[in-house]
Amino acid sequence: MKKYLLMAPGPTPLPPQVLLAMAKPIIHHRTDEFKAILKETNEGLQYVFQTANPVVTMSSSGTGAMEAAVVNTLSRGDCALVVRGGKFGERWGELCEAYGVETMMLDVEWGKAVEPSQIESALKKHPEIKAIFTTLCETSTCVRNDIEAIGKIASGHQAVLVVDAISGLCADELKTDAWGVDIVVAGSQKALMLPPGLAFVSVSPKAQELMKKSTLPKFYLSFAKALKSLAKTDTPFTSSVSLIYGLKESLTLLKSEGVDNVVKRHARLAKTTREAARALGLELFSKAPSNVATAILMPAGIDADALRKKLTRDYSITVAGGQDKLKGKIVRVAHLGYCEESDVITVISALEMLLNQFGHKCEPGAGVAAAEKVLLQ
Secondary structure: OOOOEEOOOOOOOOOHHHHHHHOOOOOOOOOHHHHHHHHHHHHHHHHHHOOOOOEEEEOOOHHHHHHHHHHHHOOOOOEEEEEEOOHHHHHHHHHHHHOOOEEEEEEOOOOOOOOHHHHHHHHHHOOOEEEEEEEOEEOOOOEEOOHHHHHHHHOOOOOEEEEEOOOOEOOEOOOOOOOOOOEEEEEOOOOOOOOOOOEEEEEOHHHHHHHOOOOOOOOOOOHHHHHHHHOOOOOOOOOOHHHHHHHHHHHHHHHHHOHHHHHHHHHHHHHHHHHHHHHOOOEEOOOOEOOOEEEEEOOOOOOHHHHHHHHHHHHOEEOEEOOHHHOOOEEEEEOOOOOOHHHHHHHHHHHHHHHHHOOOOOOOOHHHHHHHHHHHO
């Protein structure tokens, strides 16, 4: 039996401490014992979000929290600006359109980050815009957007800034309050080192004021209900108790490492992977690479999906492929969450061998040597 290595940008591997925490006997979610756990996790979430604003915990995927961000802030006919530079930017647009929001699409070439000046220009031309939807890491292309610069622009406008940080939180730098981000959406199965099933949303005072005017339908996804319960250290509906156990442990691990150090660790592993790929004669797809994952273009004649399947079959390593127009063209190697130097070395070594088998000749050990140079610095 081979050891399985998960190197995709979600779900990600889980620390043994988190697995053990989730195996504890379940307790009732309306008890003082559970409230004490919620209090600790709520404070821990504010720490990793780097915010003094409330952070709502939802039992849903990240997309559920994205939908909640739309329905709690806008009304039918409101105008929203959506940055589309990949599949998850497109998802913001699809959610807005599903609820009758007038959506302005700011299309960005896949592989590139949005220019903050484009957002500034759109806001000047359309002062009626009430929300800006963008991503920290566009996971489909492994691109990081300059949220700090966008936040400075949005701070002088009525629009709330809503950021999908589902994969980016704790991997790419994000200072929610300092950068003026009104709503940050995150998911459990990424750098927070948990299984899928929880989503988190920070909500600024500016966003809470806009919530009062929103008329889109909502019940389970209501931030008003969630914030009212949060003020009493409770949840409006049944909590995912075992996942909250795991969340408590993962936040303990992240706090002990320090959120800035967690980001630096991700940056180091990302740089290691990128330099190794270049040493193998491969081209990187992203022009503004994220710390979450590295998108690597496959040489002409090599089907990225065929290579990924063989990587799983022969080496028990899972990486992600391309979506939509990038299907069969890129592999996305994640260095996210519970990931270490040895994991990166392992996947680079396997890629070296497979690339040679697929006809892309590269010097055995070249990628590993480049990776080691970065890690030894």
